[in-house]
Amino acid sequence: MSAANRGPRRLAATVLPPTLTFLGICLVLEALARFGGLPAYIVPAPSAVIETLIDRLPRILVNSWYTTYVTVVGFAIAVVVGVLLAVGIVSWRPFDRAVSPLLVVAQVIPKVAIAPILIVYLGYGLEPRIVLAFLIAFFPVVVNTVLGLRSVDPKLLDLLQSLRATRSQVLFKVRLPNSLPYAVSGAKIAITLALIGTVVGEFTAGDFGLGVLIQVTSAQLDTATTFAALIALSLIGLITYWGVGALGGLIARMQGGRVL
Amino acid sequence: MSGHDGDITDAIVSFDRVTKRFSTRNGEVLALEEASFDVARGSFISLVGPSGCGKTTLLNMAAGLLEPTSGSIVMDGVPIDGPPRGLGLVLQQPALLEWRNVVSNIRLSTEIIGLRGPEVDRHIDELIEIVGLQDFRRAMPRELSGGMQQRVAIGRALAHSPSLLLMDEPFAALDAFTREEMSMELLRIWSATGKTIVFITHDIGEAVFLSDRIVVLAPRPGRVREVIDVALPRPREAEVRFTKEFAEYHHRVRSLIYGDRDRKEGRTPHGED
Structure with missing residues (x-):
């Protein structure tokens, strides 16, 4: 068959099963809500959630904007700082020895536990949330980029040495380009973590954001709005993840179709 | 046949009693003992020997990646100190x-x-023709076969116009057909560029076919067993492999390499050294 024929068919094969499963779950929930005798604050009918989503759209959009903003900024800082740390770790032994163990410590501390301190330091604005998103997201970027910087054929390094290549030539011509696909896969993990960090931050201290909306509405037993916020949150998660994936695809194309 | 008989100015590289010891967990290992030979300018020379004979150590020292423990390597009249x-x-x-x-x-x-600059661009263009990749300028490495990838590597090694090419078993990872084809190609590249080539191989036929001079190395400790000048006429075609002279050279190198082992298996008293 022609490729044009195969494309939509493959798309259908990947999109249809999860869509049908999701619709099935919605149907069960709808039935439970209507005929199960469960109160709406426990299981809101999917139809009611959609209705709420439309009714409260401005409020949900405003909060979504804050959540997306904090997530993306935290993620961007995580990528920049993560790559810089990785370069430092790979290029300078003492830096590696001094910093790497601390990175692991920073990673194992549950980020929720740091949130209150961040508020003490940075107040109730966006800053503590951005820092939290960054803190939770940067680790996979560092680990993956270090791997990519190090996984250069030692024979190629010999060859460069035989040409008297400088350390910065090795870094910019070989190590960094080699690490790009690794950094991208680290960034894909990081973007999902940044969203988690953002919501944790919003739970702890926030004026706007979907995390705030979820806390307020669930306290009021306005479960339908909570669910509507959850839908918005999943959409943000998907869109930002796809965005990073698309960026990774662009980088792979720039590297001549190279993938890990 | 120690290589000190020749005209020194004619040699691009001279190895003079080059010795290399490595310290390992199990003590010192003598990788190479007092290796001496000359590489004549413009010649094709092969280092042949079983594994553990110090071929790669020799090459790495010539490339300035390793320092000899004693002895010296002189290139163009200057002792090697770091990559030349x-x-x-x-x-x-x-x-x-x-x-x-x-x-790229x-x-x-x-x-x-x-x-x-434009001169470099022109040189690269010529090189791409010489290594036979003119139809693959924009191809990515993963789109190329193993033999083609090795052609790129040869092009890269020639791009900065070196006078000496060091090749460490460059065709070892290729299949037999590609390997033979690449041998022919290498001879063509060698005569087109006039470089001096030092070529490591464990394939005796390849060494005889390609070389002006073969340095036969023995293992444990690595040392020069003999230096053989190959007087087969040039240019060499694939058919030269079926001549009596080729067979004689082949046999001579082979018996230098396997002689030890054959004797050992025959349990002669000289087996241990």
Whole structure:
């Protein structure tokens, strides 16, 4: 068959099963809500959630904007700082020895536990949330980029040495380009973590954001709005993840179709 | 046959009693003991021997990547201290940059050294023709066969116009057919460029076919067993492999390498050394 024929068919094969499963779950929930005798604050009918989503759209959009903003900024800082740390770790032994163990410590501390301190330091604005998103997201970027910087054929390094290549030539011509696909896969993990960090931050201290909306509405037993916020949150998660994936695809194309 | 009989000015590289010891966990290992031979300018010389004979150690020392424990290596009249200028390296694996196309991979060595300008571009263009990749300039390494990738590696080693090419078993990872084809190609490249080539192999036939001179090495400790000058006429075609002279050279190198082992298996008293 022609490729044009195969494309939509493959798309259908990947999109249809999860869509049908999701619709099935919605149907069960709808039935439970209507005929199960469960109160709406426990299981809101999917139809009611959609209705709420439309009714409260401005409020949900405003909060979504804050959540997306904090997530993306935290993620961007995580990528920049993560790559810089990785370069430092790979290029300078003492830096590696001094910093790497601390990175692991920073990673194992549950980020929720740091949130209150961040508020003490940075107040109730966006800053503590951005820092939290960054803190939770940067680790996979560092680990993956270090791997990519190090996984250069030692024979190629010999060859460069035989040409008297400088350390910065090795870094910019070989190590960094080699690490790009690794950094991208680290960034894909990081973007999902940044969203988690953002919501944790919003739970702890926030004026706007979907995390705030979820806390307020669930306290009021306005479960339908909570669910509507959850839908918005999943959409943000998907869109930002796809965005990073698309960026990774662009980088792979720039590297001549190279993938890990 | 120690290589000190020749005219010194004629040699591009001279190895003079080069010894290399490595310290390992199990004590000192003598990788190479008092290796001496000359590489004549413009010649093709092969280092042949079983594993553990110090071939790669010799090559790494010539490339300035390793320092001899004692003895000296002189290139163009200057003792080697660190990687010398005017040296091209081809390794067993092509080790190309996956994200660069053929032209850009070949350019790497010129970029490292800092050569640019229209002359360099012209030279690279010529080189691409010489290594037979003119139809694959924009191809990425993963789109090329193993033999083609090795052609790129040879192009890269020649791009900065070195006078000496060091090749460490460059065809070892290729299949037998590609290997033979690449031998022919290498002879063609050698005569087109006039470089001096030092070539490591464990394939005796390949060594005899390609070389003006074969340095036969023995293992444990690595040492020069004999230096043989191959007087087969040039240019050499594939058919030369079926001549009596070729067979004689082949047999001579072979018996130098396997002689030890045959004797050992025959349990002669001289077996241990």
